[in-house]
Amino acid sequence: MCPCGCGCGSDEEETVEKPVQVVMIPCKYCAALFPQTETFCPNCGARRSE
Numbered sequence: 001m002c003p004c005g006c007g008c009g010s011d012e013e014e015t016v017e018k019p020v021q022v023v024m025i026p027c028k029y030c031a032a033l034f035p036q037t038e039t040f041c042p043n044c045g046a047r048r049s050e
C-alpha cells in the first residue's frame with residue numbers, strides 16, 4: 001500500500017540504489033565546482049588544496 005496514503009499505489013521503499021554521490025567542491029581560485037575526485041580544477045587548472 002502506498003505509504004503516503006495518496007492512493008498512487010506505490011509500495012516502493014526508499015531502498016532504491018542511489019548513484020554514488022560525487023562531492024562537488026569549489027575551486028579556491030576560480031570558484032568553479034568540480035568533483036572532489038579530481039585533483040585539478042578543470043576550469044583553471046589549479047590543484048585543489050586537500
Ligand SMILES: [Zn+2]
Nearest residue numbers: 027030041044
Ligand atoms: Zn579553478
